[in-house]
Amino acid sequence: MTGSGPVPADREGPPPDIDISVAHVARVYDYWLGGKTNFTPDQVAARAAMRAAPHVAEGVRGNRAFLARAVRYLVSQAGVRQFLDIGTGIPAADNTHEVAQAMARECRVVYVDNDPIVLSHARALLTSEPGGATAYLDQDLRNVAEIIQAAAGTLDFARPVAVMLIGILHCVPDEDDPAGIVERLMSAVPPGSYLAISHPASDINSPGVRRLASRLNELMPAKLRFRSRAEVARFFDGLELVEPGLVRAPEWRPDSDADLGNPAAVWAGVARKP
Numbered sequence: 001m002t003g004s005g006p007v008p009a010d011r012e013g014p015p016p017d018i019d020i021s022v023a024h025v026a027r028v029y030d031y032w033l034g035g036k037t038n039f040t041p042d043q044v045a046a047r048a049a050m051r052a053a054p055h056v057a058e059g060v061r062g063n064r065a066f067l068a069r070a071v072r073y074l075v076s077q078a079g080v081r082q083f084l085d086i087g088t089g090i091p092a093a094d095n096t097h098e099v100a101q102a103m104a105r106e107c108r109v110v111y112v113d114n115d116p117i118v119l120s121h122a123r124a125l126l127t128s129e130p131g132g133a134t135a136y137l138d139q140d141l142r143n144v145a146e147i148i149q150a151a152a153g154t155l156d157f158a159r160p161v162a163v164m165l166i167g168i169l170h171c172v173p174d175e176d177d178p179a180g181i182v183e184r185l186m187s188a189v190p191p192g193s194y195l196a197i198s199h200p201a202s203d204i205n206s207p208g209v210r211r212l213a214s215r216l217n218e219l220m221p222a223k224l225r226f227r228s229r230a231e232v233a234r235f236f237d238g239l240e241l242v243e244p245g246l247v248r249a250p251e252w253r254p255d256s257d258a259d260l261g262n263p264a265a266v267w268a269g270v271a272r273k274p
C-alpha cells in the first residue's frame, strides 16, 4: 500500500509525450491538492483560479474527502467490493484502492485516465493488499466499450461494481453526450451496482464559480463545463439515489463539522442500480 500524502513522481521530469507548455486539468488539480506533479502553466492557471475563487483549493480537498466517504459507504454499507474509478487523477492521499482495501482487503479496483502524466504515476496505484487487485487503463471515458472490455480482466461484471466518476464529467462537453456515456457505463454493470458522481456546480456561489470556470477556460485548451444541480441529476436517471441524495459534496454523509464546513461548490451523489 502507498502511504498518505502526495506520491512522488516515478521518474525525473515529465515523460517525453507530455505537453507541459499548456495547463492541464489533472496537474492544476494536483497543484491545488499540494502535489508536485505540475509545471509553470498549470501553476499559473491554478493561481489565477484561486484569485477568481479563493476557496477553490479547499473545495478540491472537500471533493477528495467526498471520494473517500463514498468509497467507505460503498464498502461498509452497500457491500461493494469492485470499483471502476474513471478520471483517477494524479495519485494523492486516500486513493480509491487504499480507502477500499483498508476496509476490505479483497476489494478490486480498476483505474482509468486518459492523461499520460497520470499513466506515468500508475505504478503508485498498482499496489494492492493481498487478496485484492488494482489495475490501470490508459483510456478515454468516451470509449465505454473498450473500458468495459479491458476492465473485465480484473472486475467480474456479473457482480456489483461501483462506477466512480469523481470530478471528471465537467471535462466532457455537452456535444460528447456525457449522459449517454454514463448510461452506457451503467448498462454494462449488473443490478445492485452503484454510480458515484461529483461535479463542479454552476449554480452554487455562482459569481465566484463563473469567474473560476472562465479563468480556467481562458488558460486551458481543454474546456470545462460546470453544470447545475438539475443537469447533474440527469446523470442519475433510472438509478436510486441513496440518502441524502444529490447535495453539495461536504453535505454528503459528513464525518465531522470540518467536512460540513468545507466550501466546495460541487454537486455529489451516490445511486444504486435497481
Ligand SMILES: C[S@@+](CC[C@H](N)C(=O)[O-])C[C@H]1O[C@@H](n2cnc3c(N)ncnc32)[C@H](O)[C@@H]1O
Binding pocket: 025, 026, 029, 063, 064, 067, 086, 087, 088, 089, 090, 112, 113, 114, 115, 118, 139, 140, 141, 142, 166, 167, 168, 171, 172
Ligand atoms: C479533476 S481530476 C479528478 C481526479 C480524482 N477523480 C479526484 O476527484 O480527486 C480529473 C481527472 O480526469 C481525467 N480526465 C479528464 N477527461 C477525461 C477523459 N475524457 N477520459 C479519461 N480521463 C479523463 C483527467 O486527466 C484528470 O486526471
